[in-house]
Ligand SMILES: [Zn+2]
């Protein structure tokens with residue numbers, strides 16, 4: 247299963263949906279969920295790129311071409327869906343979306359890399375505070391790449407936050423997610439960079455399990471067909487090591503467990 251994938255319906259991908267589906271089938275992926283970037287905030291880069299009619303038309307075309315070999319779900323990855331909630335609701339409510347991920351890519355419309363530049367190590371704290379706001383308020387199914395901040399601190403400061411220092415903030419985020427029926431994902435894109443880590447890693451996944459978390463999806467966050475399904479098998483192993491016995495798929499935003 248690959249539950250986080252971008253195509254040319256996202257501003258930062260040129261990948262053709264049909265090519266992605268072919269690649270998924272070649273790699274043994276049985277179910278793929280497209281999760282295109284979307285925002286209603288004109289101050290962030292993901293604003294204004296998504297054409298829903300053409301997105302759903304491409305999804306339908308891929309379902310008719312590949313549906314016998316590949317289950318294809320229509321999802322979306324929202325930037326800061328705890329802000330401008332009424333606008334998000336108005337834009338999305340009538341759409342036949344299977345899956346909605348929530349991401350913190352910006353803090354008050356400022357990109358994480360710029361937040362790190364301005365605040366250094368304190369960006370970690372600001373990021374986890376923002377994530378708590380998102381998980382407390384947004385209408386989402388899963389938190390995307392829960393500790394995304396480490397990708398940028400690793401790249402820009404050559405450091406990654408100390409889990410124990412932020413354990414309390416992270417536990418608060420996870421408990422709120424569990425209380426609201428929101429899941430988390432294992433995002434394997436960090437394994438394709440020099441960071442070589444999933445987002446999140448073992449410590450957060452184990453803590454989520456310990457706190458009673460169940461809903462877990464796995465996604466490559468690929469932006470091109472070559473990366474479809476990348477490192478998914480490793481993520482399955484990691485989920486097992488952390489005590490999970492199921493991962494989840496979504497249909498029209500309803501989660502279903504699949505035994506690992
Ligand atoms: Zn993202």
Ligand SMILES: [Zn+2]
Nearest residue numbers: 250252323467
């Ligand atoms: Zn993504």
